[in-house]
Amino acid sequence: MMEKIPTQTGAREQLMSDLKSVIQDAEAWLRHGGQLTGEELKAAKAKFERTLMNAKDDLIRLEEAAVEKAKVAARATDEYVKENPWKAVGLGTAVGVVIGMLIARK
Numbered sequence: 001m002m003e004k005i006p007t008q009t010g011a012r013e014q015l016m017s018d019l020k021s022v023i024q025d026a027e028a029w030l031r032h033g034g035q036l037t038g039e040e041l042k043a044a045k046a047k048f049e050r051t052l053m054n055a056k057d058d059l060i061r062l063e064e065a066a067v068e069k070a071k072v073a074a075r076a077t078d079e080y081v082k083e084n085p086w087k088a089v090g091l092g093t094a095v096g097v098v099i100g101m102l103i104a105r106k
Helices: 007-034 036-085 085-105
Strands: none
Touching: 007 036, 036 085
């Protein structure tokens, strides 16, 4: 049974949201850092670190999802080539001819 892979769009949106939060927190920290007291500074630092960790986690999940999709595509391609070797050779030849024609045009 295949494990459900998180959608790249959802993970990408979450990552962008977290990165925006990291930037906003960093800007706020830079603007008000000199005015913060000891406890306020610790709280701001903790919030910034949490947001940064969330962004890192989202990036890792997005990377894992992309790797898993690439593996699935590679397996499907491998199976197709094993089942249809002559079609694969023909397709590879056709792609090579088209690329060669495009290169020769320049």
